[in-house]
Amino acid sequence: RRALGSLGKSRAKFISAEETTGVTFDDFAGQEYIKRELQEIVRILKNDEEFQNKGIYCPKGVLLHGPPGTGKTLLAKAIAGEAGVPFFAANGTDFVEMFVGVAASRVKDLFASARSFAPSIIFIDEIDAIGSKRGGPDIGGGGAEREQGLLQILTEMDGFKVSTSQVLVIGATNRLDILDPALLRKGRFDKIVRVGLPSKDGRFAILKVHARNKYFRSEEEKDVLLQEIAELTEDFTGAELQNILNEAGILTARKDLDYIGREELLEALKRQKGTFETGQEDSTDIPEELKLRLAYREAAVAVLACHLPDPYRPIIETDIKSIRSQPNMRYAEISGRVFSRKNDYLNAIVRACGPRVIEEQMFGIDNMCWISSKATLDASRLAEFLILQTGMTAFGKAYYRNQSDLVPNLATKLEALRDEYMRFAVEKCVSVLREYHSAVETITDILLEKGEIKAEEIWDIYKKAPQIPQPAVSP
Ligand code: ADP
Numbered sequence: 374r375r376a377l378g379s380l381g382k383s384r385a386k387f388i389s390a391e392e393t394t395g396v397t398f399d400d401f402a403g404q405e406y407i408k409r410e411l412q413e414i415v416r417i418l419k420n421d422e423e424f425q426n427k428g429i430y431c432p433k434g435v436l437l438h439g440p441p442g443t444g445k446t447l448l449a450k451a452i453a454g455e456a457g458v459p460f461f462a463a464n465g466t467d468f469v470e471m472f473v474g475v476a477a478s479r480v481k482d483l484f485a486s487a488r489s490f491a492p493s494i495i496f497i498d499e500i501d502a503i504g505s506k507r508g509g510p511d512i513g514g515g516g517a518e519r520e521q522g523l524l525q526i527l528t529e530m531d532g533f534k535v536s537t538s539q540v541l542v543i544g545a546t547n548r549l550d551i552l553d554p555a556l557l558r559k560g561r562f563d564k565i566v567r568v569g570l571p572s573k574d575g576r577f578a579i580l581k582v583h584a585r586n587k588y589f590r591s592e593e594e595k596d597v598l599l600q601e602i603a604e605l606t607e608d609f610t611g612a613e614l615q616n617i618l619n620e621a622g623i624l625t626a627r628k629d630l631d632y633i634g635r636e637e638l639l640e641a642l643k644r645q646k647g648t649f650e651t652g653q654e655d656s657t658d659i660p661e662e663l664k665l666r667l668a669y670r671e672a673a674v675a676v677l678a679c680h681l682p683d684p685y686r687p688i689i690e691t692d693i694k695s696i697r698s699q700p701n702m703r704y705a706e707i708s709g710r711v712f713s714r715k716n717d718y719l720n721a722i723v724r725a726c727g728p729r730v731i732e733e734q735m736f737g738i739d740n741m742c743w744i745s746s747k748a749t750l751d752a753s754r755l756a757e758f759l760i761l762q763t764g765m766t767a768f769g770k771a772y773y774r775n776q777s778d779l780v781p782n783l784a785t786k787l788e789a790l791r792d793e794y795m796r797f798a799v800e801k802c803v804s805v806l807r808e809y810h811s812a813v814e815t816i817t818d819i820l821l822e823k824g825e826i827k828a829e830e831i832w833d834i835y836k837k838a839p840q841i842p843q844p845a846v847s848p
């Protein structure tokens with residue numbers, strides 16, 4: 374075996390090579406089923422006897438898809454680490470250059486390097502940069518160049534035989550929907566693994582992993598604190614959770630303390646949110662214009678919650694004293710005999726559109742800002758859940774346990790169906806907010822004046838408000 378150092382300078386610029394990654398499956402927490410799925414691949418790569426001559430099929434390519442920071446790179450490195458094979462990584466954007474022929478020749482280089490160290494792993498992050506649908510909109514420019522790079526990847530993957538001394542190609546993307554279907558065909562990236570945002574238990578497990586090298590007063594206290602953080606971090610990725618612990622460690626050192634405590638963790642959490650949400654906490658610090666936007670957002674959320682209520686989550690109160698990318702509205706949770714009907718799911722999608730719709734209505738489409746930016750994501754996630762997990766939509770008999778069950782043409786169907794639900798939700802939301810515009814204005818005024826408003830007053834305003842009739846909207 375040659376030393377990895379012999380890659381040469383020109384290749385080394387865009388390929389990062391590691392003889393051993395030193396990462397194992399223990400470093401990835403939450404979503405345990407993903408590790409189980411990938412364990413089989415590791416065993417084949419390790420040339421496990423059990424798998425020899427049994428005709429067990431090893432995929433040539435594995436596609437990890439999910440939002441940034443959820444641990445896709447980490448998983449790819451863990452596969453290499455567990456199997457004890459070298460790891461060659463490049464980024465899809467590195468293949469897209471202005472110079473003709475560069476993309477294809479870089480792809481060739483990457484595969485040649487990996488092959489000379491086979492069995493080995495190639496990891497292509499942001500594979501959508503090079504592997505997006507051909508003939509689609511040429512967003513970044515360099516379309517012909519990208520196409521050549523993509524063709525070269527296909528050629529390389531078709532060129533090698535599946536065997537135990539193979540090169541496994543792992544791609545990562547957060548845009549499965551724009552990938553060229555040719556990449557997903559059998560013999561290419563035919564194993565698709567969804568890496569999603571962690572659940573509460575998942576977040577706790579991830580925090581535990583990153584707390585391994587940190588000091589806490591006791592194991593018990595550590596668990597209690599990390600549980601609390603896990604509860605406060607809905608929608609956080611693994612990368613963000615790791616940052617919280619690192620930041621808490623730094624704060625602890627700065628205060629010259631021996632152990633990370635609750636205060637440091639909460640402070641770090643606040644800062645982590647701040648990097649995405651400006652960190653303005655005290656309403657006296659919030660600029661007037663932002664306050665106005667915030668008040669409209671909360672008012673819209675309140676009116677939608679009255680008009681399309683969630684039977685199990687009645688509203689309690691809201692305020693404009695702090696600012697985050699999620700609405701400030703607080704809800705009571707009713708547990709026990711909870712069951713949701715399709716209409717409850719639809720209403721949830723409509724409500725999720727509120728922040729974005731009101732900002733567009735009040736400030737104009739070119740004048741929106743970040744405080745409504747999560748709405749689109751939230752709404753489309755809910756739509757996806759309705760389609761994939763509930764079996765209540767036009768997919769009819771088809772029921773999908775998770776997205777990795779999706780075969781490529783179904784991904785297209787999902788997109789189409791999701792678009793349809795989103796269109797309905799946005800139209801419905803626009804219509805409700807127009808119909809109850811006067812209630813929105815009244816609640817906004819109260820928020821600006823008093824800084825907060827309780828459910829009782831919201832309901833009162835909603836019930837008394839004059840309505841402006843709107844044409845019907847149906848799904
Ligand atoms: P992606 O490739 O999906 O953008 P990364 O693998 O680069 O995400 O994640 C960045 C870092 O965040 C990882 O190196 C790891 O420290 C941490 N991280 C993310 N997800 C997890 C997880 N599920 N378990 C443990 N750590 C995680």
